[in-house]
Amino acid sequence: MMWIGGGILGFLVLNRFRYQKKGGEPLRSWLRDPVIWAGLAFLVFLTIQWWNAGRYPFFHPFDKRWVFTPPPHPGLPWAVDRNDAAEMLRWFFPAWVLMLAFRYTRQPAILAKSVAWFLLVNAGILAAFGIVQQLSGTHNIFWITPLPEHFFASFGYDNHAASFFALFFAFSSGLLLQELSSPNTKLNGITKVHDRRRGAIFTAATCAVLCLVAMVLSLSRTGILLAVGLGGMALLVAARLYWGRISVAHRVTFVSASLMGAAILFFTVSTLGGPALSREAHKVTTNLDAREFLIGSAAKIWSAEPWFGVGGWGFRHYVSVFAAEEPGRKLSLGYANTHNDFMQFLCEFGVIGFGLMLVALLAYAWPMLRKIRRPLSPGLVMAIAGLLAVLLHSQIDLPFRSPAILYSWLAVVGIVNRLS
Secondary structure, three states: OHHHHHHHHHHHHHHHHHHHHOOOOOHHHHHHOHHHHHHHHHHHHHHHHHHOOOOOEEEEOOOOEEEEOOOOOOOOOOOOOHHHHHHHHHHHHHHHHHHHHHHHOOOHHHHHHHHHHHHHHHHHHHHHHHHHHHHOOOOEEOOOEEOOOOOEOOEOOHHHHHHHHHHHHHHHHHHHHHHHOOOOOOOOOOOOOOHHHHHHHHHHHHHHHHHHHHHHHOOOHHHHHHHHHHHHHHHHHHHHHHHHHOOHHHHHHHHHHHHHHHHHHHHHHHHHOHHHHHHHHHOHHHHHHHHHHHHHHHHHHHHHOOOOOOOOOHHHHHHHHHHHOOOOOOOOHHHHOOOOHHHHHHHHHHHHHHHHHHHHHHHHHHHHHHHOOOOOOHHHHHHHHHHHHHHHHOOOOOHHHOHHHHHHHHHHHHHHHHOO
């Protein structure tokens, strides 16, 4: 991804020079863009953390607690482990280039539409693969690597699958409603739809159904709640859009189909995921206690290193110190993350790093935020609902610790920015 990101960035810069020679906007306008300077400053910050990495835990004999050795260069941003810090660069450099690609392409509408359909079809294929893999009864992801916990499609963590398919269910539902609401589509009498639009409607509908089923089969509590919430929202938007334009018979059909779909989803959950959901229900109290401990530990870590944080993936090194001080507390695999992306980024990057990341993100999403103030098309309503669903999920879990979700979320923001 680093090489691909570097190639795209080089192409954008060369294209910008050519555009300037033809009398376009000066290249120096890039320097006024917060996505450019804040994003670049954040990458420099991550590079310093990587360069200054190297802290090792040891048991202090006088304080009788675990502490870490000083960083190689005190006073500068640092990280505990250099490989962990390098992974942050591998995540965020391509993310920054992706934002620039949407922001500075010469034909933004064409790029946005092309990427929208590419991502949509990709999500539908991935959902279909996950459904087949689930129905096969395998305990090996890709039928190759055994995993002890439930997985879906290519996601080893069920909540990552839930967030990913929730985003693309909302997005595909929005594109479906957008295509159906076009002027040359009639819902009463004879329906006249161009072949290309008919294909778009079929593709969007198929991907929406596949992503909805994938959300449920992730067997994530959050995924099932998102399936109910976003599915219900899609039905409400569709009803508001078409209820007054269709006959009584079509209204009865719409309600019947909605109830049938809900019944099919309930049957799917109860038969394929009943035992897994029962186990999840018994773990609710334990999970709440663990989340409280993890978020509290992240807050303590940040208060100890408020400006620069403890470096990428530093939380999983520091949380062991707090676990050792709490009698009876045992660490498990999920304790590597706070299960709150806001707190994790804050404690690992500090006020400076997290602040730079937020500035770049808000500047990138600003065109979308401005659209919220006026009436939106059905497609934009559902797309923004999907983005908000993932954002809310990140407050109780870790969707943005998955590069697939991070890049997809940024791509959908870029698409919404460019499409009306």
